[in-house]
Amino acid sequence: MLQRIQTVYLFIAAGISAGLTFVFNLWTTNDNVLVFAKDDMLFLGLFLGSALLSLISIFSFKNRKSQFILGRLNIILNFILLGVFVYQSLNLSGEAKVSEKGIGILLPIFSIVFLVLANKAIKKDEDLVKSVDRLR
Template identity: 65%
Template sequence: MLQRVQTVYMGIAMLVSAFLPFVFKLWKVGNVDFYFMSNIIYAALFGLSATLSLLSIMTYKNRKQQFVLNRLNMILNLILLGLFVYRSLNLSGETPEVSEKGIGMFLPIISIVMLVLANKAIKKDEDLVKSVDRLR
């Protein structure tokens, strides 16, 4: 049952967590671009998020476990987003070296939205199965 719509949403969340951090910078201080690899915590959290999305895709037979894994992934992305917000508030824009925030800081938000949509689709499938079981 890999052709379900929640698999597409979880696949997009996995791509956002696994590949897009290599493309988009998190922030820039002076002439130096900072990507997620500059901090081991960011790299570990992005990697764990991508792994949880892949694991959730592979557990397509157990919808309840998929739902729980997506919830854990959302919590992980909220932690990552919180770290980015904390870091962006500590970046001083008033220094002689002008700092700017990159679009990579918003990647956890995209991942969270995709996971919420996947959980809605999983809930819809679960309700459909329960309604069919009632008719038997």
């Protein structure tokens, strides 16, 4: 059912992954050039993959177990994206390429929070259905 709270959480996570990556920059170079996720195919692919997993999870509401698994895969994908950001920021020595980090690097953290909330709501629904089945 699309009116559940996990749908709202998943939609917010998809919006963060797909929409806000074009609004907030990832970092600023020494030449004061803003770098967005669309400038690097790896970051763009990971962000859009996360948004796609969220949207697929929204429309698989009839199968809560697969919805829960897709949510966990999406959390892992966002942790990978966060790890790539941390690796890139720590791998560069000093002011070699990145002058100032932007808020776009924190977007996977916000997405992870909403995905965890969605998974908790999915788990709560699954437990409710199991408890009703026990009573029959």
